[in-house]
Amino acid sequence: MATHPRATPDPTPDGPPDAAPEGPSGSDSGPGPGLCLVTGAGGYIGGRLVPELLDAGHRVRCLARTPANLRDYPWADRAEVVKGDVTDAATLKPAFEGVDVAYYLVHSLGSGRDFEEKDRRAARTFAEEARAAGVRRIVYLGGLTPAGVPEGELSPHLRSRAEVGRILLDSGVPTTVLRAAVVIGSGSASFEMLRYLTERLPVMLTPSWVRTHVQPIAVRDVLRYLVGSADMPADVNRTFDVGGPDVLTYRDMMIKYAEVAGLPKRLIMSVPMLTPGLSSHWIGLVTPVPAGLARPLAESLRYEVVCAEHDIAEYVPDPPGTPLSFDRALELALQRVQEAKVTTRWSSASLPGAPSDPLPTDPDWAGGSLYTDERERTVDAPPETLWKVVEGIGGENGWYSFPLAWAVRGWLDRLSGGVGLRRGRRDAQRLRVGDALDFWRVEEIERGSLLRLRAEMRLPGLAWLEMRSERDEAGRTRYRQRALFHPRGLAGQLYWWSVAPFHAVVFGGMARNIARTAERAAAGEPAPAVRTGDVPVHAGEAPPRG
Numbered sequence: 001m002a003t004h005p006r007a008t009p010d011p012t013p014d015g016p017p018d019a020a021p022e023g024p025s026g027s028d029s030g031p032g033p034g035l036c037l038v039t040g041a042g043g044y045i046g047g048r049l050v051p052e053l054l055d056a057g058h059r060v061r062c063l064a065r066t067p068a069n070l071r072d073y074p075w076a077d078r079a080e081v082v083k084g085d086v087t088d089a090a091t092l093k094p095a096f097e098g099v100d101v102a103y104y105l106v107h108s109l110g111s112g113r114d115f116e117e118k119d120r121r122a123a124r125t126f127a128e129e130a131r132a133a134g135v136r137r138i139v140y141l142g143g144l145t146p147a148g149v150p151e152g153e154l155s156p157h158l159r160s161r162a163e164v165g166r167i168l169l170d171s172g173v174p175t176t177v178l179r180a181a182v183v184i185g186s187g188s189a190s191f192e193m194l195r196y197l198t199e200r201l202p203v204m205l206t207p208s209w210v211r212t213h214v215q216p217i218a219v220r221d222v223l224r225y226l227v228g229s230a231d232m233p234a235d236v237n238r239t240f241d242v243g244g245p246d247v248l249t250y251r252d253m254m255i256k257y258a259e260v261a262g263l264p265k266r267l268i269m270s271v272p273m274l275t276p277g278l279s280s281h282w283i284g285l286v287t288p289v290p291a292g293l294a295r296p297l298a299e300s301l302r303y304e305v306v307c308a309e310h311d312i313a314e315y316v317p318d319p320p321g322t323p324l325s326f327d328r329a330l331e332l333a334l335q336r337v338q339e340a341k342v343t344t345r346w347s348s349a350s351l352p353g354a355p356s357d358p359l360p361t362d363p364d365w366a367g368g369s370l371y372t373d374e375r376e377r378t379v380d381a382p383p384e385t386l387w388k389v390v391e392g393i394g395g396e397n398g399w400y401s402f403p404l405a406w407a408v409r410g411w412l413d414r415l416s417g418g419v420g421l422r423r424g425r426r427d428a429q430r431l432r433v434g435d436a437l438d439f440w441r442v443e444e445i446e447r448g449s450l451l452r453l454r455a456e457m458r459l460p461g462l463a464w465l466e467m468r469s470e471r472d473e474a475g476r477t478r479y480r481q482r483a484l485f486h487p488r489g490l491a492g493q494l495y496w497w498s499v500a501p502f503h504a505v506v507f508g509g510m511a512r513n514i515a516r517t518a519e520r521a522a523a524g525e526p527a528p529a530v531r532t533g534d535v536p537v538h539a540g541e542a543p544p545r546g
Helices: 044-055 089-095 115-133 156-169 189-200 219-229 250-260 276-286 291-300 326-338 383-391 403-415 489-522
Strands: 035-039 059-064 080-083 101-104 137-143 175-180 203-206 238-242 267-270 371-379 440-446 450-455 461-471 477-487 529-532 535-538
Touching: 035 044, 044 059, 044 219, 059 089, 080 089, 089 115, 101 115, 115 137, 115 156, 137 156, 137 219, 156 175, 156 238, 175 219, 189 250, 219 238, 219 326, 250 267, 250 326, 371 489, 383 461, 383 477, 383 489, 403 489, 461 489, 477 489
Parallel strands: 035 059, 035 101, 059 080, 101 137, 137 175, 175 238, 203 267
Antiparallel strands: 371 477, 440 450, 450 461, 461 477, 529 535
């Protein structure tokens, strides 16, 4: 069982230790200027890898099923984006044209019981097209598997990751498979799970897997290895274990998190009868990570996942102070959270199974019933002031109406396996297309005038919420709000009519309070106190989270 020597603090000559970037540290020899194809660029790792490749001198092409979802990323004007799907060979052919290195960062986790078959089929299609196109190298980020455990006994999540790695290694294209255990970085699912469990539960009854050993790795080191893998020699076709210098139990990780975050000491007691299924529901109730994603994470933590080698350093040398220690990775992640500089989150990629149909244009709509609830108000404030209120909705800012109703809806969604309200916002003030926003997803933004959200809660149909800031013919600022619902079958019809009586309180209150908040902001006054139902709140105050 091999581990790294403990890392020394990374040097930061121009500032205190916590001023170090969370992205990868550079090395003396950078990769060449080849064309890299990045799949999963809208996800947690992919969204951070693209700018690192660009900064290293690569040209980057991103493959996306919905290219518009990447248009607001800070690096969007520096990278090429093409429409395609890893399961569709016809779309991969043009995407691979001229590609030197292809990054495979997608998976079907949480998309149903057949996710292993979907992953298998996608990997084979990708591998075949990469070979046909003459791609020089494939780079894949997979999961670290426990030593001595037969593959058939692994969790479906780890088993599928291992199989995908094998398929790519057998493709005929030289492949680098990086195997990581727990990735620690602001916004990662593992970090969010650790953070919320530790912060919210001073006394914890935990599953027995909190006593198993894992070797976490900082996201900046993962990115450094991914970028460096592009330059590996053609005769390298193998897996590499990647991890930080510390081997810890999950219990150790929670205790260390409390220390780094300045929290009182946590009391942690393990309970053997908490199965992965029960653990996932427990995690889903306490953290923003939904049970569907928490389960594979919990199942993976049942095994000891420790690096058996550190051969990656032969090809991607570790600069002084790296790989980062667990404590340092936590410090950097917490700093980014506190400074609201989280560039990507675990929720950046749309959840498998969530509705992805774009809002049908009304004149062309021929898909059946489309119910609407429309509100409109004149606002005594400039349109740009109103827009700031609109773009700041959700997350810690709340939804400007009946907090209890939003909280109950969030809890019901969580109990049915949905995401609930806890995903919050990536950025407290600015949204971009594709962002998760509580149980919505940003589908469209026309900066300064339109925000359209698509529901990702569990519903018997498809739903959208539109908010507009504009001037009318008389030059007055108008706020227009529209909720739309396309029911699925009888259940969808019954759902709409059962909640319709509450629309005046929920949607009417939202329109009224958004307008009032913009007017107060224009007048330089504090947000008004609002009483919605029996719950007094301030406009803009976060409701109880569901």
